[in-house]
Amino acid sequence: MSLLILSDVHAGYGKMEVLHGIDLYADEGEIVTLIGANGAGKTTTLNAICGLVRITEGTVTFRGREITNWPTKDIVRLGMTQVPEGRKLFSELTVRENLEMGAYLRKDREGVRRDMEYVFELFPRLRERAGQLAGSLSGGEQQMCAIARALMARPQLLLLDEPSLGLAPLLVEQIFEILQRLNADGTTLLLVEQNARMALEIADRAYVMETGRIIMQGPAKELIHDPRVRSAYLGEP
């Protein structure tokens, strides 16, 4: 059974429905990417999965349990974390404190200490800045910190909302390499990206979203050659 299954999920804000029936799954160990134009509903999908947007119809199943509209903290406890769009660090806390906040629900001190080492190894820059207020980091450093913070929860499934947003190309490469390494270390990733080419290159499978519906899906290697994807999302004729 898949790690995460969305079946016919409808959700929205107030009376306005934004998601009109999303079907999607992620198997353990996969990188699944969700691409689509601005306003397609990608962020809304991620937020609906982790309980931040109310689901009006349909179900979300995670690790064999139905978690539709669970409180976020319980979903986090079950092993799913999100790196929200636009970083959203705790600006008045230091980098180290931000990372600790990621591990808020964990009780195993030793494990937390080890994972802190692990993320410092992934992002050496963060170690240098451990005592600095997160609000004073550069954009790229903030993105690293946001990913690292999510990792501190030691999630089985990591939801990433546009991790490459506003980063220099070199840094984007670096972030994507780290994502691949994370995946190799056993974390399943659901990756929302504007940078469709890079996302499709590292993903196993991909979904294409348009105005609240999944319009295409399949192995990433196939979608990357699909003429419609090429013209709409990869900017090629």
Next chain:
Amino acid sequence: MRKTLRRSWERLQRQNQERPARWLGTALVALFLFLVLIGPFLPLSPQYRSRAADIFLLCVIYSIIALGLNSVTGYTGLLDLGIVAFASIGAYTATILYDRPWMQFPGSFLVVLLVGGLHAALWGLLRGAPTLRLSGDYYAIVTFAFAEIVRIFIRTEGWLTGGGNGFKNFPAINLFGARLIEGEYQGILKTSGYWEYPHGGVWHGGTAGFYYLSLVLLILTVVVMYRLEDSRTGRAWFAMKADETSAAACGINLSAYKLYAFAISAFFAGVGGALLGFKMNVVSTNVFDFWFSVVVLCGVVLGGMGSIPGVIAGTFIVYGLGELLREQVRIGGIVLQVDDRARFLFFGILLVLVMVFRPQGLFPRRPVEESKKLAVEYDSPLYRLGR
């Protein structure tokens, strides 16, 4: 606590090595603390001594209220324009209770202060529960409206609250036999508008005992606030303040921690309000009005939201200045005095200046520049991971 102190001491030393001029700041802080400590016994003429003690006491009590406000506005980032509601609930509860015949036992004064605070905390929860999802302006409007509801309730329910006149002239107040407040003013009203008292250290009917009780309560408040700030709770508050989505994604129970902040805030405002009522010897909606909230908030913003020393410093500046502006200045034959309402003008100017030149407040919790310069690692309160 010891760790916190040691850490700040080490930080201080490091800074002082870097910039010797810092010693001046340290000396000024020490002088300030010393003056507060000997507040009722300043070596001044009796008239000025009682006036100075009066101002210090006012600042001490308002600091408790301001720290209460700070635990919502400074820590969770929600703008509260109605702290007066909790101060007046505390004040009315305590004074009404203290008047009861069955409240006449040795420690009863502490009991009424505590009950005043708890009653305020209850209303903090009741106001907070329906507003958990509000933020920004909407939350601020609710706090303002709630304060007005409380004020109107007090004015109309005269059978309980004395209506528009409120309560005046409380009986003498004792705590375990020590006289805190003289029942009737025993001093002599001087033409200059000051009370002069036969025995030293007495002003407006309050004794040095009352001053030190208030000071001890302020110190307790500060200790509690430091402990909270440096705990899982404090971290959760700062996280929520920065971003609720991320905080939730870390597994923080937003509602629970918000309610906790509301209760803490209202409790300390209630205790401070009760002290203030007894201190002024009058509890009325003329004192506990909208401007009460504004001035307390002004002190918090001025000193630095979320910063404990900042909040206290800001409060002392605002109320100290406010009281000093009541003074008459004589130059030659001319008497200068600031109109009572015009004092707000000075707060406004002060606030604008601070916002322009030091937007984080005079003494921010963690100055950004400093954090960059001193990227030090230290023991973390959550997991004690450092070193």
